[in-house]
Amino acid sequence: MTEPRKKVLVVDDDEMLRDLAADILSAEFEVQTAKDGQEGWEKAQAWRPDLVVTDLMMPRMHGYELCGLLKGKDGIPGVKIIVSSSKTFTTDVSQARAAGADEYLVKPYMPAEMLKLVRSLFGGAAPALAPEPEMAVTGRGAAPAPEELLARPAGNGRLPVYVRFWGTRGSCPTSNAKVAGYGGNTACVELRIGDTPFIFDCGTGLRELGDSLMAEFAGKPLQANIFVGHTHWDHIQGFPFFTPFYNPKNKFNIFSVHGAHGSLGRIFTQSMSLDYFPIPLTSLGARLGFVEMKGPVDLGAAKVSFQHLNHPGVCIGFRVETQGKVVTYLSDHEPFSKLGGVSDLSLRQDAEIAAFARGSDMVIREAQYTEAEYATRKGWGHATYDDAAKFALESGVKRMAITHHDPYHTDAMLDENIEYCRDLIRKGGGKTDCFGAREGMCLDI
Template sequence: MKALVVEDDAAIADFAEMILVEQGFTVEKAGDGKQGVEKALSFHPDLILLDLMMPGMHGLQVCELLRKEASLKGVRILICSSKSYASDIEEAMAAGADEYLTKPYGAKDLVKKVRTLLAVSGGVEPGAPAADSLTVPTGSQAESKAAAPERGAGPVTVHFWGTRGSSPAPGPDTVRYGGNTACTELRFGDLLIILDCGTGLRPLGAKLAAEFQGRLIDGHIFVGHTHWDHIQGFPFFYPFYLKQNRLSVYSVRGAGKSLERVFRGQMAADYFPVPLESLACDLRFIELEGPLTLGPVQVSYMYLNHPGLAIGFRFEGLGRSICYLSDHEGYVLFGGDNEVSRKSEAKLLEFVRGCDLLICEAQYTDEEYTYKKGWGHSTYRDVVQRALDAGVKRLSLFHHDPTHDDAMMERLEAECREQARRGGNGLLCSAAREGETLSL
């Protein structure tokens, strides 16, 4: 029998190959999603081990494409991922997967799943000493990391239009840190970049309309993921309704649907009185498959640990670098202190390493995390330590919990600044405030 391992981590791919060969399989490997689809069509495997979070084409998209191929009708697909969220497992099954195996896995785990899928017998006895645990070296480069741009001079500014996570939190107790959900404006010289489309997008739209006074607004909107708090403001962005504007929305393809279809569904008649077709501007939806260049800025991204498809961004241009991690649950915090978690964390550290500004979700206290583990969010302490470990110059804590009023936010901000001071590397740390502008 034949097996195809589609996995961007070479150590994990080699481990799976070794176990499958011992079980009598002929094995081929692919290092990314596109290569996996091509090899599946030429190799015609009986079994495919498929990672979820890969650069370029993610595993859900690969699974959907493979299930449309008549020549692969009988292939069995086993998703192997460090993401153990129930929603990810459900999405994988909906995309056409037959089984799901959580990393890190040992030889016994893999052989059991394979035998269940294919009724394979013989080969190495499950639980034999040969490679029953997965050891993965650390220090790989983060996925989709763009090359460093040329350094130059130019104004680089950041303005926070929405700093809350989960749901808006208006009222007198949140006026200092803000009540609108995630939306941040970046300016690299004249280049306009918008991060997420939470309720803060509405006031940003009004400001841009007043600033440009009928002139072309050429903007680039990057969406980390499409949960409610990151898209609530999309239909209320006034520049969408002005014919002269050109606006592009960037993210990865959704689970089972295109990026455009996700936003079209949000504006369906059951939820909103105006359909997507009524937006008058030149609106484009661009599904990311790798780094891209926008004028003087190079943009790269990597997948985050959050239920569903979520990505973080790195923007480099005009001599400055900004990283944005909107929703992320620390790998070790969630998955335990094992080789897979440590390697995943190392890749994230490499992705944000040395940036001038890290905007990072930090929603929970340590106490809150004890009963919200698995919700896809980080603790304040974990985020500050990540910034220290990565040599970040400045950290803006973001995605504030809607239950945290201004008084609580001030206490948490003071605690984080003290943690940063004890770190000893000069990290500047603050909690993002709605209406705040940073000049880098």
């Protein structure tokens, strides 16, 4: 009697790669496919595969979360996992393994490599480390539902929309006379739609935004939507210093996706644990809701969608559509073709990022290095001014604010770098108005 064929579930949002993997494997195994992590998780529970081959960056549910679920207490006992991704950051490989992946296969791969790997796994591999148990988030009171935080239309008129930069520095806050022009606070941008602030990233710039909102709302209840692209220090360090969090009248929803090692709420809870901060998250007075986005969210006057970016760990960009205007926030990101070399796949992935931003009235995006600097910083997850210019030409956006300035770049260096980027766009025949984001800068949309 022959043994039943092993069951392999292929999870990938890229149709071409999904079909390719299914083709390769179906010669020897029984194969099913799913188009994202969410569908993968549902199919895995119903079909109980022996092996799951999953991509990392997918809408609705990413690969780290899927790995955690598959190997978690309600997962599939004995299931093997291969993470197959074009992300080549060493931290992604180790994080995927920590999340439960048995193997990591870099895309694009040769069919024979995939087959060899799958056969070897079925030949008996060491069990992967179990993911850490989930920590409960015990916020004060119930979290506000996203629909409670609508940007309300004021009468029949169009709501005023503007962008204000509160933190434009990347990696590490910096303070000296030579950087004062562009500012030293880390990532924080306010997009105002009527009375409702939409806040992008919680770097140290968030502290001053908090003070400004406290003065503006002067005791009136404040509601805001906060979007966190990723939770590296330079994007969350202002979080505990946002004074509106300490007022019980206020409500906030914090939007992002599930973290590489656990829930969004858990990451913020841990960032304020006693090892790092004197006041725990549970002691904040305001109502906080942590929303792990699975797709676009409709917040009344604005629709917000997200896109995975190429940065170590989980990192997403946001696109906000409001009253016929579009603002896109993309930080941090190293172009795929820059990191992994030019291939059909990397060019397609880069084109996807440009397409995500297309039609934007303003894109706020990172560029941190000159080409010379990049040579020694490849794989750190950031772009160059040449990359930003290329992106402007490809996406054709109206305005592009360069942000996430390197802490070693003085005002004089930044002036020069931004001018260089503008010049590249001009020479390429582009019309994008490119400028360097400065702390305090406020622009109507």
